[in-house]
Amino acid sequence: MIETDFILNSFDTAKITNGSVTWKTPSNIALVKYWGKQEPQIPKNPSISFTLDACFTLTTLEYQFRQLSGRDDNTKFNFDIYFEGEKKDDFKPKIDKFFERIEKYVPFLKDYNFIIKSRNSFPHSSGIASSASGMSALALCIMSLERLLSGVEMTDAYFYKKASFLARLGSGSASRSIEGPIVVWGKHKEIKDSSNLYGIKFPSKIHKNFKNFHDTILLVDEGEKQVSSTVGHQLMNNHPFAEQRFLQANENISKLSKILQNGNLKEFISLVESEALTLHSMMLTSNPYFILMKPNTLKIINKIWDFRAETNSNVCFTLDAGANIHILFPESEKETITNFITSKLLKYCYKNHYICDRVGIGAKQLSI
Template identity: 60%
Template sequence: MASVHDFIPSAYTQTVQNGSFTFSAPSNIALVKYWGKKENQVPANPSVSFTLNDCKTVTTLNFEKKNNNSEFSFDFLFEGQPKDSFRPKIEKFFERVEVYLPFLKEYHFSINTQNTFPHSSGIASSASGMAALAINLMSLERLLNPEMTDAYFYQKASFLARLGSGSACRSIKGSVVVWGEHAEIEGSSDLFGVEFPATVHNVFKTYQDTILLVDKGEKQVSSTLGHDLMHGHPYAERRFAQAHENLSALKKALVEGDVDTFIKITESEALTLHAMMMTSQPYFILMKPNTLQIINAIWKFRQETQLPVCFTLDAGANVHVLYPENVSAEVLQFITSELLGYCQNSQYICDKIGTGAQPLN
């Protein structure tokens, strides 16, 4: 079983003065939700997600050797403009990962990042952003240690991304990614995400995700606070056990192409996540009235048409509409004619299942 010590490097064999990398890393949407964490970004329960294809962060990392190694040194640009509000998050990330990337204080970094989805769209960018930064840093470490295997490269990138944002570890590699130890998932770990170990049925290989932007405002509750509310939650232990059970059932459904079971588990998981928030202390309602209108409309449409369309939610008001590619025309017609009125400024994003981080230079 992997341990944190596996990611502490021995002496590097090469030196590098300067260079540049650019990677894209996608967002992901959890099907079985992770909610609640232990120390050092360790999840309280396992989760599984679809990697998205088009909603991603593109990050360029320029690096140059410097003389003074006493502190971290970096510039940060978001879409070409300085964004000082993000600096503390980078600082904290560097502090967490320095033991695993001991070269960090030896370089000055210029980090230039942009999202392919609209700013303040209500889509969480921490997963894609931290995944993109982590895999860029790993590309520098691979220059310092050219003997590094691809397997180690991606595993450590996922490990590092997790220390920036838990779900970021699911945005590095794979279309369906499991994070968290689970008895039936070979190689699964609390320390990094792993590609789903079985062959996914063809129906799920081209799954579509249309994201309905119900509320594009700031998150009502930060992810950190939300996860902390699971400490001492009256239903926490049962919830963690339920996640294990649902992951077992979903694994079987993904392999067999059982769309009905996929729908039941995915929707139940989404509602359970929000139920945990509504029954915590303090308690929060993260859905908006239009979220509920959309959910009810999806249920009515599915019952009337027998088309396999379902929803999932993140920790907010937006709705991810999931469906197989072969019913895209009917579902998109339904979305545009009946659901867009519930979206802020009628905004939505069409996405689909993707494969993970990609080098762009």
């Protein structure tokens, strides 16, 4: 599909004057990372991710028809946002920018007063993709309203594809949080129907080794990230190693596609850990440069390497743009790896905090 396929040309706000909708939308963890983008939120390289389950955002969108005497380009979006029960005016500029970007595709936004109520099941802004789950949840709520207003029957396939398209305009990685268990975002010649405009479910059969895969997240640091993802992406624009990195990511998508189908866990480990360290190396060599890992991040990585060498386990790690570590392992090793984590690794976590998660199936609409 192309951009114009997502423009809503006909809708009737008189049909729906008020109501609310709630979506529970997961975060995701990229296996092949996207780092670097161009306007409007187009990735410089494709990425592929596990959709998570326990790490989610729960968002309710309340809407009330606005009685406007006149509406023009100067009419402002009208909304309030509450996060974890507290009014968050400092979140409003980001949402306002998101509404500006998507208004062309959902032109009814200025016809309503909105109240956005949101909460996370995990610490905000600490290296877990809160913008991914948050923006995708809001995009799904808006799509639910569009479905009511459009007056035509909308297929689920179109609904989710447009939701991913809209979510991308709020946060690139949000395009990967609509469906599951594995999502590809970004055009790749070997991935059928892949697109820079939205994420798609991995189109090939997934080997049983990757079914019910686990992701235990060790919260090394629950504070604010040293650098936002937005700033990090911008640093790729003049990065001396950027073009080679984009080529590498495309090659790794090809390799990972085969691995996900053939079930080779050793090759999975090598590729996923290399991708994680490459992401951080790009930040280490940018201008200005940043170190996103903490001392305990490195201690945990070395403990994982030692454990794997001693036991031939299939445990591995990946990192997002922060200090926290995602420990990935197959269902068959759940008991062994859980014991390893609790006995050897929790002491390196902030207040022993960690989250047990696994690969999930995607977003779900709730009735509240």
